[in-house]
Amino acid sequence: MSSPTSAVAARPDGPAIDAARLRAGLRRARRTIDRHAAALTRLDAVLGDGDHGDNLAIGFRAVDELLDELPPTTPPGELLRAVGHRLVGAVGGASGPLYGTACIEAGFRAGSAATIDLSLLAAMLDAAAAGLARRGRCAIGDKTMLDTLGPTADAFGAAIRAGADGADAQRRALAAARAGMRATRPLVARRGLALRLGPRSAGHLDPGAVSCYLLLAALAER
16 A cells, blocks of 8 residues: 545536635535444444444544634645544544544644645645544454555556546546445455454444545545
């Protein structure tokens, strides 16, 4: 994996991502998690402790409150770092620190840039995936959210290096995210609470991989 931004894809027909566009994506993420919270919790009841959707809903409501608190002119990198810290503090279980770290690392990579172009976004996705892997001590194939985020970062970066435009890069990245999520079904968990199930963890989608795909799709939505 090349070395989860938080995973926000540029609008294929618009300018680079600015603070307003990032905020709109984060608002969509909250609504998406609210809609799918019950399904995520049902998935987690099989492999984890049955609270993944509920915890994420709490976390993204806290992010919504944060967006109301911060000035609209807050640069994207600073905004992502603040979102990351809020998720770490608000979300129970492992998903808060993991998603929070991904956002913080992406925000650091964005620096003080007022807008995020495609090349910078590719670097932010790499930084987010690397931070998540480090914090979770996981690799692709361990049946975690990295199985979604890692391929997304790789596909987006490869598309940009190959000269793809924003629309094509986004399409490839989301296709990789979907494939990575679905690939967790036959895997035996090697991290998290699902580890205790051993071979019985196979045959089920990882809830973190599913929530990661949902967030990516929401953030990338036009």
